[in-house]
Amino acid sequence: MAAVEANLAGIRLRNPFLLASGIWGESGESLRGAYEAGAGGVVTKSIGAVPRDGYPNPTVETFESWGMLNAMGLPNPGIVEYPQEVARARAAGVPVIGSVFAGDADGFADVGRRMESTGVLALELNLSCPHAKGLGSEVGSDPGEVERVVRAVVRAVKIPVLAKLTPNTADVVALGLAAERGGAAGVSAINTLRAMSIDVTLRRPVLANGLGGLSGAAVKPVGLAVVWQLFDALTVPIVGIGGIRTVDDSIAYALAGARAVEVGTAVAFGGVGVFGELSRGLPGRLDELGFRSWEDAVGAAHAGRSRPTSSVPS
């Protein structure tokens, strides 16, 4: 049977399936539940310096089974109280990656350092969250800011730092290169796509925040394109995210260049049991497809073919 261990910037995972940030990530028992269901590891909810309630409801909208729109507004208990949740997950042996956000480089460094002290194996910087006052969406979409933030955190901590990139950009490669220059040990992509739903009967946006983020199957083609482009340009490992629900979805991400993947919305549509399906199904499917291991599949769609132009047609 094909080996499915993944090595992400030095972190060894029993399988490449990580719980995506923001799903089941507020409580330590949920993190543990995802791991026990079969995940190789978990990424916490994005944690900030102080508690945040997030936006009022409605915070979610689903589109059949192909899409999910959310504007949670980064609710989180804050870095002062969150360590007890990490501790609970770690006590159960769960490999935890700590997701953090802040309004500027110093803020990221500060929360990142405090997250490090909880014993997480790595940090994931949510550089795709744009409502911190004074910085706005520039944090995540300005390569200069990305580099500055990553560098500040890398200097402040000893564990590997992953930069989570936004797909809401003209040039995700520039963002990835900036993260790499800043010292990121890897990049994660994608976060949600800026999107919205309007109720025609009520003549108003559905989400309390108006704008939200699209996730689920609908964004898989977008995530694949992002990972593909990043793989061609970067040397650090890539964590693929967006619309993964089946083993084949995850292998498509591996072929595009992802060394591990995160799974989010599929938990809402199919329950946390999706991690069991994925982890049980992966070895046999890799065998069928002729791969000796997960690692063997990483980037394999790039081999031996003339690289496509990075142009968008139509």
Add this chain to the structure above:
Amino acid sequence: MAAVEANLAGIRLRNPFLLASGIWGESGESLRGAYEAGAGGVVTKSIGAVPRDGYPNPTVETFESWGMLNAMGLPNPGIVEYPQEVARARAAGVPVIGSVFAGDADGFADVGRRMESTGVLALELNLSCPHAKGLGSEVGSDPGEVERVVRAVVRAVKIPVLAKLTPNTADVVALGLAAERGGAAGVSAINTLRAMSIDVTLRRPVLANGLGGLSGAAVKPVGLAVVWQLFDALTVPIVGIGGIRTVDDSIAYALAGARAVEVGTAVAFGGVGVFGELSRGLPGRLDELGFRSWEDAVGAAHAGRSRPTSSVPS
């Protein structure tokens, strides 16, 4: 019954449903067919200075009924031969908007002028096409370039000029404002989202070009968010595009701020009869929802509520 006429930058349309560029747009008889099926008007395939074969097949991939990926590669007969197609459509009384593309401002002005002389009612500049050599994706995602191109075309022609914007950007409002400064009579949005599909059995991208563009239902939430943001910032009219298939989809775009809409992928999934369904269904549905007219619905979701932040959550 509610009135459904639309007024787009001075162009009067019998209904707000336009055939989107790139669908049924290479031949005059197809343009006419879309109009006869019920469209209020048509946008031509994007036409360049010289004939282009486009990319080799495979050029399309469908995702169930929620999404379509394509990399046609802008096949078009070129502006020298295309006038005969416009002539055929105009002879049948079809309101035609001419879509054009080029590699730089001068090129746009040149093709635009020649398109104007075919008798089209307006131009739509495809600023979301990034494979013209030497300029790349900067044409559409750099506000400075957008303004320059629009200005050059506006100076070269007398008919209204619409700028078609890309959703592959961090800040679509900056692009819209640039188009407005350049003198655009309106903006169209969205074009497709950069995306990709990988076949795990074959270990390769499906489209010959590797990267392609996502359209269909999956991009409707993205298109609505773009139109919503543009409506808040611009004064020129907006043509809403992306995933429109039902009357309610079109009304959602109107509520977000679209004065007319274009329909593309729905033709592949449901046939050109979709224009009949839309145009027949609109008046009654507007009545049901309490609108006196289509115009009455334009922007109506913005009224009376505190505008949502333009932040992307999660």
Add this chain to the structure above:
Amino acid sequence: MRQIVRVTERVQETPSTVTLRFDHAGAAAPGQFVMLWLPGDDELPMSLSWVGDRKGVTVKAMGDTSRRILDIPVGTRLGVRGPYGTKFDLSRQRVLLVGGGSGTAVLAPAAEAALAQGAHVTAALGATTANELLFEDRLRSAGAKIAVATDDGTVGHHGFVTELADRLLHEATFDVVWTCGPEKMMRKVADSGRSVGAPVVFSVERHMKCALGMCDACSLGPFHVCVDGPVFPAEQIARLDEFGRFKRDPSGRLVAA
């Protein structure tokens, strides 16, 4: 997935509690809840106090939003997602209900369904004062035996409904106890049930956002109340440290219940 409905009827059940009825065709079973959206305002989880195609929710004034819901007139449009969550097992023959305050809202349709299937239902209803008792008449006319308790003694047992429930459990044999109300109350009911060997089933409330088992807002130990609950066997829940002691606030912090 969200349906827009219109309030077709508004019933003032008690000074602090109102039932809103609306047409909604989704299949629903007693125990389940909907996410009820007051457009322009919040969206809250609400148990269905009426299942079937003419559904209803029964809302008690607690905080700002529920207070505003109380004031909306017939004809108001509401958004409805769901029904979501687990159901009461209606196959038991001898059922004891223990309802505290608005907790009775979710028990009433379960009692009616059980009675319609021939079960014997006894309802122990608690409230602060006599005119806050919920669905006493509704349950009586459906055929339930009623016992009431009020904090101020204006009617029935002067004291907690848990005391009443404990007495009933020791006087007669029940196949199951369904309870909904404050968590400390439900924990006491669980203790009484255990002492006489009667299985107890809770209907639990937690802060909810997605109701899809995704956002973790409603987590309670290893469970997510929105999908694993709200109806739980007491033994799954009562032993959790958190239960009756902590809940999570909207930020996800554990705060005193």
Add this chain to the structure above:
Amino acid sequence: MRQIVRVTERVQETPSTVTLRFDHAGAAAPGQFVMLWLPGDDELPMSLSWVGDRKGVTVKAMGDTSRRILDIPVGTRLGVRGPYGTKFDLSRQRVLLVGGGSGTAVLAPAAEAALAQGAHVTAALGATTANELLFEDRLRSAGAKIAVATDDGTVGHHGFVTELADRLLHEATFDVVWTCGPEKMMRKVADSGRSVGAPVVFSVERHMKCALGMCDACSLGPFHVCVDGPVFPAEQIARLDEFGRFKRDPSGRLVAA
């Protein structure tokens, strides 16, 4: 929607023509085509020369891609989209086939299906030379009467298959004529059919990209061959200016056919 199949059999039908068989479960009817993708290379429309679960396409060397398809070994993986397009109406009793070159590929399964339903089928087959005649044996053993024509006279009528067809149409009565081949050939068949009052049905080829009725690559007058065709009643098509005179190249330009 795209299935990856493996070539299970390769039959050299003529020096320039090869049949590839593969397992594919999609429902298909005679007349329909698939988009056949040679990974790493182009994707081309190909009529199904075998319908059923063990499908087949019969490819003639025309340009670069078809030439490469001819050379692929058994075991090669291909992408298959479809089946797409319109079908032959198999209810007619007396059928005349007129096939030019690889055009016979799409007529063979239609003939077999009609024969299986008890129809009488006569096949007029044309080719440049004797050993380029396609599916002569296959059609004969299915029960069709065969007449052949070769450009060089190596076998059968020395000349065009259209002459043969015209003679057959004047000798006997046919309920329908099915024809596939060069457009000029099909137009002549339509003329013959009209002169004797026999309805003629074309199978038309046009450059294709999407095969979804979207991209306009295959437009022919008001029709899109990929969804309105490829099987058309001759009267819809033969009168179009374009037919037999122009086709659209990959850029969409009208060029001489």
